[in-house]
Amino acid sequence: MKRTMFILVLVLNFLPKINAQDETKVLKAFFDEALTDQTAYENLRYLCKNYNGRITGSPQAEAAVEFTFQLMNDMNLDRVEKQPVQVPRWVRGEDETASIQSAKFGFKDVPVTALGMSIGTGKNGLSAKVIEVQNFKQLEELGKENIDGKIVFFNRAMDPTMINTFGAYGGAADQRTRGAARAGAFGAVGVLVRSLTTSQDDFPHTGVMRYNDTVQQIPAVAISTNGANLLSDWLKNDPDLNFNFRTTSYELPEVTSHNVIGEIRGSELPEEIITIGGHLDAWEPGEGAHDDGAGCMQSIEVLRLFQKLGIQPKRTIRAVVFMDEEVAQRGGKEYARQAALKKENHYFALEADRGALMPRGFGVSAPDERLEKILALKEYFEPYGITHFKKGGGGVDIGPLKQFGTPLSSFVPDMQRYFDFHHSGNDTFEQVNFREFQMGSAAIASFIYLIDKYDL
């Protein structure tokens, strides 16, 4: 009892003009509408089922741009735009194959997928002995004499004891992003990376990697966690086994793609822009449902919710469907570059790129005074079990807006399941629950509504 009163005092102190009862009703209206309307969910289904394989620069990605543009065009928004963006184009090629060939244990196919931007092995594949390492330090200790001519197998797992699974991801991602460059420097002929997932299963998880200009490029693939465990077991008793894999990925010249922007013009301060965004490009295989078709469709749904409730925002609210988050982050950079050219005033930005799982809250990076006021909004969200209002927000696509001093915010869903799907064939529409997805849409709409209305 005492505690509740204490918090209420805080809120009233920060937000003297908020009529708590009225706003409670508005938030309930956002949630009620979101939980009873299938539009956004069906749009996500359509995107996933018809524009699978929409990797940056691909024809599928551009078809998805057109679909999204038409979707917003049909919404009677104040402005819809396709903003050209120059993007890299990497092609996965044929389905990858891999196998372990052990004189002791026999022959076993294992699931692999090329890492994004990796060169291919060539049509005949690559076969070599394997050396397993946990990290770059171990690589250096082994040195060229132990690595030369071999496939380096990076097998460090994401730390399962970290409750913050994004932290666990960050703690293991260097193997994927820089493993080939580091191993190549010691004469490795290929790289095999344990999939970055908290799940034990047969899905390989891809993601971008980068070469180093001074090192010979070698092909790199991710192997499923089950495959990695098996390989590691066999290696213990048969260090001379051979690993074979075949990838036919290659790069093509850059192409023009687009960010898709739709906006509701502000009634009082139309020059002040609030950006809400996700990214449209996605790794194949998989449908890019959680990463990040969901964030795109939730951003667009926020505009629909404002329209449906007849709420006219004071500021201009934009849903931005970014292109090329996964490979070179060109969409976010171009959006900010255009904003600078046009001298746009970016009041606030939110990125939804952590999956359509149960909303837990928001992370916010803003000057202290604004931050304190924004975090105090927590009270309004507690009836929905949404209690994570913490310092520290942003995202790859909205990050470049930081140059304008724009407060940056992350939509934060629950993160325990996210890496089951992330960058894998398991990231399908069926893995998105309607209620979790739409509670996210309503939470973002509510958050943006309060920030706009109370000038936070």
Place this chain on the structure above:
Amino acid sequence: MKRTMFILVLVLNFLPKINAQDETKVLKAFFDEALTDQTAYENLRYLCKNYNGRITGSPQAEAAVEFTFQLMNDMNLDRVEKQPVQVPRWVRGEDETASIQSAKFGFKDVPVTALGMSIGTGKNGLSAKVIEVQNFKQLEELGKENIDGKIVFFNRAMDPTMINTFGAYGGAADQRTRGAARAGAFGAVGVLVRSLTTSQDDFPHTGVMRYNDTVQQIPAVAISTNGANLLSDWLKNDPDLNFNFRTTSYELPEVTSHNVIGEIRGSELPEEIITIGGHLDAWEPGEGAHDDGAGCMQSIEVLRLFQKLGIQPKRTIRAVVFMDEEVAQRGGKEYARQAALKKENHYFALEADRGALMPRGFGVSAPDERLEKILALKEYFEPYGITHFKKGGGGVDIGPLKQFGTPLSSFVPDMQRYFDFHHSGNDTFEQVNFREFQMGSAAIASFIYLIDKYDL
């Protein structure tokens, strides 16, 4: 900042002896162990895949009892017991079939499943005209002249705007539990009930129903939400369409089954018992993964976690795997009856029967002074995103312990996805995420550990 200090003061006030730093380490050890060990998850897989269809009184249920008994027997516990329980036995019979036959729209198969304890239609099935209603009031308004000889179609959906989905379930469940008795009184020949789920899909969801002794028994089935929507649409333009369904369910005499009990004896107060439980019986089709194989395996995992961490509880901690939660709740009643006969002292009880979804916290029913202390434990769980510590707990199986004044508690996972699975063919092991499941095990172990150690 102020707020955190305020809560800390509260905690210290209630729990003068808690060494916050030490207990933070113990809780982390519970979570670390749970998140790195696959035992409980693999046991759940085995239960789901080998003892599917373990409805109360069935041979599969008794085989699952034996499996669970052996599981605990192999754990080096202080006592393991199969406690005999007399249970009803209802048999579903052959796979159900149903179809809509419309002169206007044609013929369409739709998915149905017999409600638990319903009589069958007989081998030839049942065919009749349909009358759709939303509730019992409408049934009474229509009266015998409009209902006699027809199939009553109860089509009231769970309210999608309720964030508490268990509340939405409660608000629609009367159609399933009492629909046949109420419709039968007006001469209905059968009952069709919209599945109690928040999902729009093709799974029919079953659950128990009860007849009224004074009314003719009529067969009752659940229809999938997609099927219900289609039927409702067709009825609008063809009220004379026929519905046909065939079920061959029947009842057999009661049989003896068992609760399975395993315990770690208390070191200081062995006569004081803390019960943690779930139920082993489950509806078919489906594997009873979330409902409630998970709760059983989490309860047993709590004992393993205490053993693994070398924590000797002051009180006796029991994992109780109850039989017959779904049909007649005999397991819970018998457990309490035996407790009374043996004059056992039940200090605390917790039920885990809401699925293995992301843990949100605990509901507790206890005298005010104990309640306040227990709810203050919240602070320890916040690093795990577990923040729901609220008044009001219990469950069907531990409910009968209330007669002893035992404080009753519910493990409360997130509830947005639960009714996607509940009582349907969709309740399979694959729907249980390892991390969400094991964060639940660790949360329960931590909660029970603190309650025992600090005499809450």
